Amino acid sequence: MNLFEIPVPLELAPLEMAPLEMDWGWGLMMTGVGMSVVFGLLALLWALLHLIARGDEWAARRAARAEAAAVAQAPAPKPVAAAPASPTVTIADPDGLDDDTIAAIAIAVIKHADVRRKQAAPEMRANAPGSQLWASRWVAVGRGLQNTPWRRR
Amino acid sequence: MNLFEIPVPLELAPLEMAPLEMDWGWGLMMTGVGMSVVFGLLALLWALLHLIARGDEWAARRAARAEAAAVAQAPAPKPVAAAPASPTVTIADPDGLDDDTIAAIAIAVIKHADVRRKQAAPEMRANAPGSQLWASRWVAVGRGLQNTPWRRR
Amino acid sequence: MNLFEIPVPLELAPLEMAPLEMDWGWGLMMTGVGMSVVFGLLALLWALLHLIARGDEWAARRAARAEAAAVAQAPAPKPVAAAPASPTVTIADPDGLDDDTIAAIAIAVIKHADVRRKQAAPEMRANAPGSQLWASRWVAVGRGLQNTPWRRR
Amino acid sequence: MNSETLRLLLDGVNNLSWQSMVMMAIGLLLIWLAIAKEYEPLLLLPIGAGAILANIPLSPLVGEHGALTTLYNMGVENELFPLLIFIGIGAMTDFGPLLENPKMVLLGAAGQFGIFLTLLLALALGFSQPQAASIGIIGAIDGPTSIYVSNKLAPELLAPITVAAYSYMSLVPLIMPPVMRLLTTKKERAIRMPYSSREISQRTRLLFPIIVTLVVSILVPFATPLIGMLMLGNLMRESKVVERLTGAASNELANVVTLFLGLAIGSTMMGERFLRPATLFIMGLGLIAFVLDTAAGVMFGKLLNVFSKGKFNPLIGAAGISAFPMAARVVQKEASRENFDNFVLMHAMGANAAGQVASVVAGGVLLALMGAA
Amino acid sequence: MNSETLRLLLDGVNNLSWQSMVMMAIGLLLIWLAIAKEYEPLLLLPIGAGAILANIPLSPLVGEHGALTTLYNMGVENELFPLLIFIGIGAMTDFGPLLENPKMVLLGAAGQFGIFLTLLLALALGFSQPQAASIGIIGAIDGPTSIYVSNKLAPELLAPITVAAYSYMSLVPLIMPPVMRLLTTKKERAIRMPYSSREISQRTRLLFPIIVTLVVSILVPFATPLIGMLMLGNLMRESKVVERLTGAASNELANVVTLFLGLAIGSTMMGERFLRPATLFIMGLGLIAFVLDTAAGVMFGKLLNVFSKGKFNPLIGAAGISAFPMAARVVQKEASRENFDNFVLMHAMGANAAGQVASVVAGGVLLALMGAA
Amino acid sequence: MNSETLRLLLDGVNNLSWQSMVMMAIGLLLIWLAIAKEYEPLLLLPIGAGAILANIPLSPLVGEHGALTTLYNMGVENELFPLLIFIGIGAMTDFGPLLENPKMVLLGAAGQFGIFLTLLLALALGFSQPQAASIGIIGAIDGPTSIYVSNKLAPELLAPITVAAYSYMSLVPLIMPPVMRLLTTKKERAIRMPYSSREISQRTRLLFPIIVTLVVSILVPFATPLIGMLMLGNLMRESKVVERLTGAASNELANVVTLFLGLAIGSTMMGERFLRPATLFIMGLGLIAFVLDTAAGVMFGKLLNVFSKGKFNPLIGAAGISAFPMAARVVQKEASRENFDNFVLMHAMGANAAGQVASVVAGGVLLALMGAA
Numbered sequence A, B, C: 001m002n003l004f005e006i007p008v009p010l011e012l013a014p015l016e017m018a019p020l021e022m023d024w025g026w027g028l029m030m031t032g033v034g035m036s037v038v039f040g041l042l043a044l045l046w047a048l049l050h051l052i053a054r055g056d057e058w059a060a061r062r063a064a065r066a067e068a069a070a071v072a073q074a075p076a077p078k079p080v081a082a083a084p085a086s087p088t089v090t091i092a093d094p095d096g097l098d099d100d101t102i103a104a105i106a107i108a109v110i111k112h113a114d115v116r117r118k119q120a121a122p123e124m125r126a127n128a129p130g131s132q133l134w135a136s137r138w139v140a141v142g143r144g145l146q147n148t149p150w151r152r153r
Numbered sequence D, E, F: 001m002n003s004e005t006l007r008l009l010l011d012g013v014n015n016l017s018w019q020s021m022v023m024m025a026i027g028l029l030l031i032w033l034a035i036a037k038e039y040e041p042l043l044l045l046p047i048g049a050g051a052i053l054a055n056i057p058l059s060p061l062v063g064e065h066g067a068l069t070t071l072y073n074m075g076v077e078n079e080l081f082p083l084l085i086f087i088g089i090g091a092m093t094d095f096g097p098l099l100e101n102p103k104m105v106l107l108g109a110a111g112q113f114g115i116f117l118t119l120l121l122a123l124a125l126g127f128s129q130p131q132a133a134s135i136g137i138i139g140a141i142d143g144p145t146s147i148y149v150s151n152k153l154a155p156e157l158l159a160p161i162t163v164a165a166y167s168y169m170s171l172v173p174l175i176m177p178p179v180m181r182l183l184t185t186k187k188e189r190a191i192r193m194p195y196s197s198r199e200i201s202q203r204t205r206l207l208f209p210i211i212v213t214l215v216v217s218i219l220v221p222f223a224t225p226l227i228g229m230l231m232l233g234n235l236m237r238e239s240k241v242v243e244r245l246t247g248a249a250s251n252e253l254a255n256v257v258t259l260f261l262g263l264a265i266g267s268t269m270m271g272e273r274f275l276r277p278a279t280l281f282i283m284g285l286g287l288i289a290f291v292l293d294t295a296a297g298v299m300f301g302k303l304l305n306v307f308s309k310g311k312f313n314p315l316i317g318a319a320g321i322s323a324f325p326m327a328a329r330v331v332q333k334e335a336s337r338e339n340f341d342n343f344v345l346m347h348a349m350g351a352n353a354a355g356q357v358a359s360v361v362a363g364g365v366l367l368a369l370m371g372a373a
Ligand code: NA
Pocket: D111, D112, D139, D140, D141, D142, D320, D321, D322, D323, D355, D356, D358, D359
C-alpha cells in the first residue's frame, strides 16, 4: 500500500456528514468486545505470572529444604573452644609487613589484575590505544565466551 | 535510472568530434547565470547573517540595559565596614583540619559525586560492568531528560 | 529467486527413492575434482606465501647489509676513557629534589600530557563532557589525519 | 539568459503556495518545541525537518525518486521501522516492578479505555471506521504502536496521528495532574501502600517475555509483530548472553531508525493532505484520548480502592496508560505533593510497565477487530 | 458481539496446527540452548525467536508484507547479510599465525574432505545434486559460507542447514576430542613441535589478503564474493588507516546484520517445510560431516607426521576444519592433556586460519562445479 | 573429469581480458594510495577494493543479483548514500568561524568559478552538455556533491568523476601552494588581519541552518536535498537535545554508508566503461578545476584587498574552495611561511565553511540550469 498512490479523500469534511448515520452499534461493539478482550488477556497474563511466581517460591522452598537437610546430615561442628584472650588472627609475615599493609597490597594487586583483564588481549586490538570507541577487547571476550560454551558468565 | 541499463556510449570519442560544433553560447550562459546566481544567493545569505547578528547585538544591549536598570533599582549595598586588621576568613573546624585539607576534601567529594553521577542508575545497565561500549546510562539519562521536558540541560 | 515462491518439494521423501539410481559417478567426480582443486589452490597459495616470506627475508638481509655498511663507513668511535670512580650521573637540582622525585614528576607530567592529548580539541565535541559514547575527538583526529596525508601515524 | 532559464530559476518561488508555507511554519513549530521545550526531541526534530524539506516547493526529496520517499518505502510503508524501535524499547525496559506486583497488570488494561471512547467520538465526528480506530489508537499513548496501527488502517492519517501522539506524550506531565486531582480526594491521594520487594529470579525474567509473546500472539495474531518485537528485545536483554545484539538494538539501530522514521513521517505532512479540518479534529481527539485514559485509570484505581477496603492509592491507576516511564513519575510526584514521604513509585512503575504491554495488546485487538492485516 | 467477530478473535487458536506447535517448541529449544548452554547465542537466539514468531498461527510477520520476510528479502535472498558478516570476520581475524607457518595452508585443505564425503552420503540418501552439495557445505564448518552456498543451491533447505551448522559449531569442543583420541596414539599426541616465531612485516600482512583475493577469485570466480569480502575486512584491519570502517564493519554493522540474519533465517523455519524427514537426515549428516572433517584432518596430520619423520603432531591436522578459533583451542587442550606443557596452540592457530580460507575456497569450488551463480 | 568440468574451472582464467587486468591494477593503485600515502583512505580503499572485485572475470558481485550491485541500487542509484553522508558532515561541521565573519560568505562563492570554467573546457573537448556539467562539478571540491550531481546528470561518468574528486581532494596540500605563490606577492601574503572574536549566541547557531535551508531551497529547489541534509545535520548538532541522533549520523551511519558507497562506486569502474579516453580527459580536467578554483579564490581575495585598501590577505580567498577543513590549513601554512606568527586560520576557516555551503549551492544551481531532477 503505497501512501503516495492513495487517492487523498479531499471530500472528507467530517462536520458536513450526517451524524445520524453513524454506526453507534459498531462503535459500542468495538468498545465492549475490545475492552473485554484486553481485560481478559491481561487477566490471563496475571494468572500466568502468578504461576511463575509460585514456581519461584517453590524452588526457593525446595532449595531451603535441601540446604537444611544438608546441614542436618553434616556432622555437627565441634564446639568452638573458649575464646582465648587474644582471638584476632595475625598474619605472621617474615618481611615485617603489618596487616593493613598486606590488605592494601592485596587490594592493589586485585585492582591491577582487574585493569589488566579489562585491557584484554592487546594484539586483538584493531584500534589505536586509548581509543575506547570500538573496544574490540569486548569482541575478543565475546568470541572467547562463544568458544567455551560451558562456562557461565 | 539504472546504471546497468544505460547504453554505454562507446562511440563517445571526444577528440574526434568537431570542436567547431561546440555550443559556446550555452557554456557562457551557464557560466554567467550560474556564477551570478551563486553570488546572488550567497550575498543574500550574507545580508541575512548580518540581520541575525544585529538581532544578537540588540538582544545583548537590551539585556545589558535591563541589568543596569535592575542595579539602579536595587537598594545600594551598605558600604563595607573598614577592613579589619585580619580580613582572611578562617573556617574554624573543631576537628583541627586546616583550610587546605578542607578544600582538598571538598574537591574530592565533588569529584566523587561526579563520578557516581556519571555511573548513573546501575540497574539500568544492560552490559557487564567495565564495558564502556553501549553506555546504557546515557540512554537512561536521555530518556530521563525526555521525560522532564522543562528542565534545560 | 524468492524463497516464498519456490514450490516446496513436499514429495521429497529421501528413503523411498531408489538408491540404485544414484549418480555415484557424479558424486565421485565432485569429490575428486573438488578436493584436487581445493588442494591445488591452497598449494599455490602456499607457494606464494613462501615467495612473500622470501621477499621479507631478502629485505631484512638488505637492511642488515646496509646497516653494516653504514657502520663500517662510519668513523670508529673513540675508545671510551677508563670509567671514573663515580660514574653515575647526578642531576644537581637547586631545589633539593633527589633523582627519584624528579623521575616521578617527569612521569606524572608525561602522563598528564597524554591524558590532555586524548581529550583533544574540546570545541569539536558534539557531546556532553564525560560522554565516551561518540568520542568525537576520534573523528577530529581522523579528519585531521586525512588532511595531512604525508604524516605516517 | 533567455526566459526559459529565468523560469527555471524562479520555479521554486512561483510554486510557493500558502499550504506549503503553513506546513513549513508547522515544521518550524515542531522544531521549536523539540529544541526550546525539549518535547520528545528525538522524534519531533526529525519530523519537523522532514515536514519542512517535503514542503519546499518542487522538493526533489519527495515523489517517486525522492530520498525521503525512499526512506518511507524502506521502513514505514512495510512497518519495519516501528517494529525495530520496539526491539530497542524492549531491550531498554525493566519489567521487574511488574513481576514483583503481578496484579498491576489489570491497571494496564484499564488505561486503554481512552482508545475506544475516542474511537466513538471520532465516529460521531464523521470519520470512517478505520480512520476512527486509527485516531483511537492515539489513546494507547505509545508512539510506535500508533504508527504501526494507523499505517495499517488509515495511512492517509499517519502524519497527524503521529504528531498528536508524540506531542501529547511529551505533555503528559501537564495533562495528567489536573485530571488526577479532579477525580481523587486529598485523603485518597495520601494513601500509603506497603511495598515488599521480592527477588525476581532470572528464570522468571526469561519466562516473562516468552510467555507474553506466546499467549498474546496465539490469541491475537494481529498483535504478533508488536508484542513479538517488544518481547524479543526484552528477552535479549534478560538473557545476558547477547550483549552485542542488545546494545546494537537499543543504540545504533534505534538511533538510526528513529532518525529515518522521523524524517519519513515528516515527509508525509504534505500541505493539501495535512491542512484539513480532519487534522484539527485529530489533534483535539488526541488530547481527549489522553484525558480519558488518565480518568479511566484513576477510576479503576478507585474501584480497586473499594475492593481493597481503602488500602489502594487510586493515583496509581493513572500510571496504567503506558507513556513509560514518564507516567509513573508523574504519579509519584502527585502522591508526594500530598505527603512528602509517600513512596508509591514502584507500584506505579509496575502499572506503567503493564500499560506498555496492554497498549500493544490493545493495538493488536483493534487490528483484529478491524480484520485488517 | 456477533459470530463473525468471535471468529476473528478465535482465528489464531483455530489455526493452531501440530506443525506450528512443534516448530514453536523447536524455537524454544534453540533459545534454551542459546541462553542456558550459551551455544552460539548470537545466532541461535534470533533464529529461535524468528522460528517462534513465524510459526504463530496467521503470523503477520511472514508473508508478502511481513516484517521478517522483508528482512529476508533485504539480505538473505540477495546474499548480502552473510557477505557483510564476512567483512566483519575478516576485520576481526589475525592471519599472523598462518603467515608465520605457511605450510599449515595444506592442513586447511585437508579439513574440507568432510564436505565431499557428506555430499556422497546425501546423494545416497536420495537428495538431489544441488541439495546434496548444500548439505555437504555444512562440512565447511563456517556459518556464513553455509548460508551463502545453500541459499544459492537449495534455498528450500536453508533453515535446517543453518541450524545444523551453528548447532554443531557450538558443539565442536564435544564432537572433536573423541575422534581425535580414537585416531591417534598417546605417543603421537605427545609430540612436541618447535616454534620459531618470526616477525611478519606490515607488507606481508597487506599482501596476504590482496594475493589471496586475486588468486582465488580469478581461478574460482564463484568464490569471489566470499573470499573477496573476508579479505576486504582483513585488508581494512591490516591497513590501519581506516579504523572507522574496520570498527563499523566488525561492530555496529556485524551486530545489526547478525540480528537481522538470525531473525530472517528463523522465519524460514515454517512447519510444513521444516518438519520433514529431510531435516532429520540433514541434522544427522551435519554431525557426520563434522566427524569426517576432524578425522580427515587428523589423518592428513598423520601423513605429514610420516613425511616429517615423526616430528609433526597429528592433532594439529584437526584444527584445519576452520571453526575459527575454537578448533585450535580444542587441539591445544587435547595436546596438553597428554603433556601439560606441550604448547601447540600457535601451529594449531595457523592451521585454523588456513581452514577459514580453505572453507571459503571449497564453497566457491562447490558452486563452480555446480555451475550455479 | 570431463571437458565441461574443466571448462567450468578455467572459465575465470579464460575470461581474463586486458581491460579487467588494467582495472585491477588501477584498483590496486587506489588501495596503495589509500594505505601507503593515506590519500582519503576512507573512500579510496573501498573504491579500490570495489574496482578489483567488480573486474574479477565473471565476478558474481556485479550484475543483476550481485551484492555490490545491490549496494549500488540501495544507495547510489537513488542518491541516498551521499545525502546520508551529508547529515554526518553537517553534524561534524562547526560554522562558528563563518558566523563570526559573515562577509567571508562571498569568498565561498568565488571558489566555485572553477566549476563553470571546467565545464567550458569539457564542452570544448566534445563532451555532451550533461557530461560537461558533471565534470565541472569536480570543481565543487566536495565528494558527496560530485557524486550526487554526476549521478543525476551523467551516471555513466560517475566512477571517473568520483575517483578524480577524491584523489585530488587528498592532494589539496600539494596542488594549492604553487598556485597561491604564483598569484600573490610576498607582501600580500604577509598581510596581517585583525581578528575580533565575538560570541555567537545559541540562537544564531540554530537560526543559521534553518535560514540557509529555507532561502536556498526555496530559490533553488534542486539544491534542497544537498543543502537540506547538510543543514539538518548541523541543526541536530547545534540543538544539543538529540545527541543520540547526532552521534549516530556522524559515526555509525556515516561509517557504514562510507563503506557501502565506496564499494558501490568502485563496482561501477568496469573496464569497457572506464578505460576510455574520456576518463583520462576527466582526470586532467579535474586537476584543472582544482587549479582554477584556487586561482579564482586568490584573485577574488586580491579584489577584496583592493577594496579594503590593502587590509585583506588574498591567500584567504583560496580557502573558499570548500575541501573543509583542509584548505584552511593550507592557507594558514602558506601565511605563516612568510611570517611565522601571522595567524589567519580563523578567517580562512570562515571562508572554508562558506565554501562548503557555496559548493552545495553551486551543485543545486547547476542541476537547476540543466533542468534535471
Ligand atoms: Na496505553
